[in-house]
Amino acid sequence: MKILIVEDDKRISEFLQKGLQEAGYFVQLAHDGLEARNFIQNDSWDLFILDIMVPGIDGLQLAEIIRFRKIDTPVLMLSALGEAEDKIKALDIGADDYLVKPVHFPELLSRINALRRRYELHYSNDNVLFCGDLKVDIDRNVVERAGQEIVLSAKEFRFLVYLVENQNKIVTRTQILQVVWDTNQDTYTNVVDVYISYLRNKIDQGFDEKLIRTIKGRGYMITCQK
Known part of the structure; x- marks a missing residue:
């Protein structure tokens, strides 16, 4: 290394x-x-x-x-x-x-x-994740929705990958902090909310179907049709 x-x-x-x-x-x-x-x-x-x-x-x-x-x-x-x-x-x-x-x-x-x-x-692996018309190419660091490329920051991309890997499951703020930010500190809690807003603006804005949901009092979930 x-x-x-x-x-x-x-x-x-x-x-x-x-x-x-x-x-x-x-x-x-x-x-x-x-x-x-x-x-x-x-x-x-x-x-x-x-x-x-x-x-x-x-x-x-x-x-x-x-x-x-x-x-x-x-x-x-x-x-x-x-x-x-x-x-x-x-x-x-x-x-x-x-x-x-x-x-x-x-x-x-x-x-x-x-x-x-x-x-x-x-x-390191050639992985492509799908969530409806959302495509996340992990190996190439490319995100597309309905064929339209979406530019994300490194942290936004990591956050999105975690959501899609756990699609149709609720992930808590604590879980997000541990995986995406590698921390348990409460001082970062508002950062999760801010980044959810960033992702919504980039992933859902302009589309009738909204993928990212807030589950009140529990966390967040990205919903994908099977």
């Missing part, structure tokens, strides 16, 4: 590199955003670990570049900023997870393993 770490603090970057190499990973360090951009453009990676506040191009901008280039490799953000708003901003841009410094190394390894499992589940 090839990991690119973008971290300008030499002590932290060497600590991460040493620990991950001992865990059996190949690790490349980049100490600023410009150097990192070159690594991103010129090689393929299994995981990006991005500090937010690095010189040149910051971690959030790097995450945007990664998703703009349609690279679906997992992105783990590192930051000393621990407010919910900071996490939400990073996740909205396309990060898959967010870890607050100081880093507890066993937790970092656990997060890496979880991201890798989710990536392999959702992207």
Whole structure:
């Protein structure tokens, strides 16, 4: 597993590199955003670990570049900023997870393993899911409804895949947080509602049949005709 770490603090970057190499990973360090951009453009990676506040191009901008280039490799953000708003901003841009410094190394390894499992589940197999006239091509990261392509962010896509995988079943906010955001924190509950709104606007708007339903007091469900 090839990991690119973008971290300008030499002590932290060497600590991460040493620990991950001992865990059996190949690790490349980049100490600023410009150097990192070159690594991103010129090689393929299994995981990006991005500090937010690095010189040149910051971690959030790097995450945007990664998703703009349609690279679906997992992105783990590192930051000393621990407010919910900071996490939400990073996740909205396309990060898959967010870890607050100081880093507890066993937790970092656990997060890496979880991201890798989710990536392999959702992207490594040639899977196409259907829900009525909705088509979700997991391998190609393409969504279509009635033949019309729908552009989703990385987080929206992951959320939709989870709903379609559980079509005609109620999924709770807690389940959604665990699978899509890899967290149990209540501070993210409103984010689920926001992303449901995003998906409705993209998936259901303009169509007579509404697929995404709110089950009051229980959660959400995407309904598909058998």
